[in-house]
Amino acid sequence: MSASDEHVSSLVVVGSIALDTVSTPDAFERKGLGGSATYFSAASGLLCHPQVIAVLGEDFDRSQLNFLVERGVDLSSVTTHNGKTFQWQGTYGNDLGEATTLRTDLNVFADFKPSLNETQKACDFLFLANIIPSLQLEVVEQSHAKFVAADTMNLWINTERPTLLKVLAKIDLLVLNEAEANLLSGKKNIIDSAHAIQKMGPRTIVIKRGVYGAFMLHEDHIFSCPAFPTTHVVDPTGCGDTFAGGLMGTLARHGKVNDAILREGIVVGTALASHTIEGYSLDGLKKATSETLRARYAALEAMTRVGAFDM
Amino acid sequence: MSASDEHVSSLVVVGSIALDTVSTPDAFERKGLGGSATYFSAASGLLCHPQVIAVLGEDFDRSQLNFLVERGVDLSSVTTHNGKTFQWQGTYGNDLGEATTLRTDLNVFADFKPSLNETQKACDFLFLANIIPSLQLEVVEQSHAKFVAADTMNLWINTERPTLLKVLAKIDLLVLNEAEANLLSGKKNIIDSAHAIQKMGPRTIVIKRGVYGAFMLHEDHIFSCPAFPTTHVVDPTGCGDTFAGGLMGTLARHGKVNDAILREGIVVGTALASHTIEGYSLDGLKKATSETLRARYAALEAMTRVGAFDM
Numbered sequence: 342m343s344a345s346d347e348h349v350s351s352l353v354v355v356g357s358i359a360l361d362t363v364s365t366p367d368a369f370e371r372k373g374l375g376g377s378a379t380y381f382s383a384a385s386g387l388l389c390h391p392q393v394i395a396v397l398g399e400d401f402d403r404s405q406l407n408f409l410v411e412r413g414v415d416l417s418s419v420t421t422h423n424g425k426t427f428q429w430q431g432t433y434g435n436d437l438g439e440a441t442t443l444r445t446d447l448n449v450f451a452d453f454k455p456s457l458n459e460t461q462k463a464c465d466f467l468f469l470a471n472i473i474p475s476l477q478l479e480v481v482e483q484s485h486a487k488f489v490a491a492d493t494m495n496l497w498i499n500t501e502r503p504t505l506l507k508v509l510a511k512i513d514l515l516v517l518n519e520a521e522a523n524l525l526s527g528k529k530n531i532i533d534s535a536h537a538i539q540k541m542g543p544r545t546i547v548i549k550r551g552v553y554g555a556f557m558l559h560e561d562h563i564f565s566c567p568a569f570p571t572t573h574v575v576d577p578t579g580c581g582d583t584f585a586g587g588l589m590g591t592l593a594r595h596g597k598v599n600d601a602i603l604r605e606g607i608v609v610g611t612a613l614a615s616h617t618i619e620g621y622s623l624d625g626l627k628k629a630t631s632e633t634l635r636a637r638y639a640a641l642e643a644m645t646r647v648g649a650f651d652m
Numbered sequence: 653m654s655a656s657d658e659h660v661s662s663l664v665v666v667g668s669i670a671l672d673t674v675s676t677p678d679a680f681e682r683k684g685l686g687g688s689a690t691y692f693s694a695a696s697g698l699l700c701h702p703q704v705i706a707v708l709g710e711d712f713d714r715s716q717l718n719f720l721v722e723r724g725v726d727l728s729s730v731t732t733h734n735g736k737t738f739q740w741q742g743t744y745g746n747d748l749g750e751a752t753t754l755r756t757d758l759n760v761f762a763d764f765k766p767s768l769n770e771t772q773k774a775c776d777f778l779f780l781a782n783i784i785p786s787l788q789l790e791v792v793e794q795s796h797a798k799f800v801a802a803d804t805m806n807l808w809i810n811t812e813r814p815t816l817l818k819v820l821a822k823i824d825l826l827v828l829n830e831a832e833a834n835l836l837s838g839k840k841n842i843i844d845s846a847h848a849i850q851k852m853g854p855r856t857i858v859i860k861r862g863v864y865g866a867f868m869l870h871e872d873h874i875f876s877c878p879a880f881p882t883t884h885v886v887d888p889t890g891c892g893d894t895f896a897g898g899l900m901g902t903l904a905r906h907g908k909v910n911d912a913i914l915r916e917g918i919v920v921g922t923a924l925a926s927h928t929i930e931g932y933s934l935d936g937l938k939k940a941t942s943e944t945l946r947a948r949y950a951a952l953e954a955m956t957r958v959g960a961f962d963m
Binding site: 531556565572604605608609644 | 867919
């Protein structure tokens with residue numbers, strides 16, 4: 342079954358398409374396609390028809406994005422500007438945990454002024470990938486989306502906090518990792534952090550915990566999802582954006598948001614992120630299909646199944 | 653409902669009853685009851701009628717154990733020897749994570765030679781708490797228990813590995829924390845570690861991950877359980893033994909072992925450990941009842957609930 346068989350709501354993502362140079366214990370300075378919007382749309386493209394708003398440099402070979410078009414991703418708002426494409430270089434230690442950024446060349450991304458057309462302004466679901474909060478704010482202020490989610494990072498929490506707080510006041514869901522959640526909230530445990538961030542605006546907080554899975558506080562409901570038990574860990578780059586794509590793609594597929602659909606989205610995001618980590622660049626995620634997604638979803642469901650307690 | 657309303661299998665635990673001196677960010681050198689068998693039986697006593705095999709010094713006021721008797725714990729094999737009771741002193745950092753041991757005075761525990769009577773030898777379920785592997789081996793070789801579980805620690809993995817491997821070859825279930833599992837297996841991720849330890853003997857490996865919950869590999873089934881979302885963290889001492897008591901008490905309550913019952917036991921252990929962490933010494937766990945256990949079990953079940961995926 343393809344996503345086109347379903348009636349789905351519109352999903353717009355604003356983020357980066359990048360050329361990455363990644364070093365892992367098994368690869369030195371491996372170059373490949375990257376960027377938050379790339380991973381996000383490759384994941385959500387399995388679930389709905391996301392529209393990408395991003396900018397490329399003249400050096401970018403657009404044929405690299407053909408696989409996204411084949412997945413049903415709308416790239417008509419991916420524009421090419423004079424200059425070079427955004428480049429990121431990072432390295433991972435032996436534990437393949439958090440990346441250390443070695444170099445960030447914003448290039449055409451430095452002047453990126455995302456502009457939504459009338460259709461995009463009226464989209465159902467909007468995702469603000471991890472870009473500077475002032476840009477996230479411009480986008481969310483242009484939009485009349487029914488549901489807005491955003492990602493952020495320690496850099497913006499430390500340097501752009503006032504603007505980030507303005508963004509938080511306008512969004513429905515924030516996704517970030519555990520260390521970032523604690524940094525943003527000033528709290529030490531995930532429960533306190535999530536409640537503190539909820540008070541900043543978003544009704545739903547989704548916290549990524551790497552090999553420990555994902556945590557959600559939605560209104561007063563808590564959900565905990567383990568990581569998919571893969572032992573084939575190659576390159577974690579893009580796992581967070583893949584996860585967000587699976588989550589938002591699921592919300593758009595259902596066209597509504599509630600606790601059960603958010604849980605489904607988190608499990609879908611977890612299943613798709615496990616594909617991403619199994620290959621360099623987009624190689625792992627390219628192998629994901631409806632069939633592999635269903636199989637990994639079922640494995641995660643089985644891993645968490647708890648029976649009734651009748652004492 | 654009390655545990656006495658149920659037909660339950662016999663459960664024997666061999667471990668320590670101790671006098672602890674614990675420092676946390678909020679308490680300096682707080683003295684209190686401790687010991688692996690104490691926490692284990694306080695937890696399992698809510699589920700079945702465990703028998704404790706342990707040794708006390710002449711300095712020990714037995715009235716401290718009255719609450720265990722009230723829970724249905726059989727202390728008739730807790731003997732008093734000439735000398736002082738086992739004492740442990742530890743301290744926790746601001747994260748209330750792993751304890752640092754400051755002092756261990758084995759005292760009467762140094763000459764502890766656990767001896768099982770005929771009834772105990774024929775018990776259904778036997779738990780070898782974290783004691784030196786040579787003693788664990790002596791006990792397991794005396795016993796004809798249907799199901800044997802054991803705990804261990806980094807000290808024994810580093811210093812008593814050959815004897816520990818003999819124990820592992822004779823038991824059904826090993827419970828240990830994640831760092832210990834990686835140390836024992838030489839692997840880096842929990843999936844590989846659990847599979848490697850399974851090859852050493854036990855069919856079921858339960859790995860404790862602190863605030864990240866618990867993980868089980870049973871035959872080829874994986875189960876992941878989150879920690880109970882308490883924000884009232886006072887003293888983690890005894891959480892591991894409480895967890896094991898809830899798990900083994902559940903197995904004894906059902907009188908059989910399968911994937912579903914093991915999962916129930918892990919959730920019960922997690923729920924009871926959340927009581928332990930909420931107070932010093934046994935204060936938190938003393939407040940646990942069938943009612944609080946049912947409520948926390950239900951909360952954990954709700955936290956992990958995943959719906960079907962119909963794409």
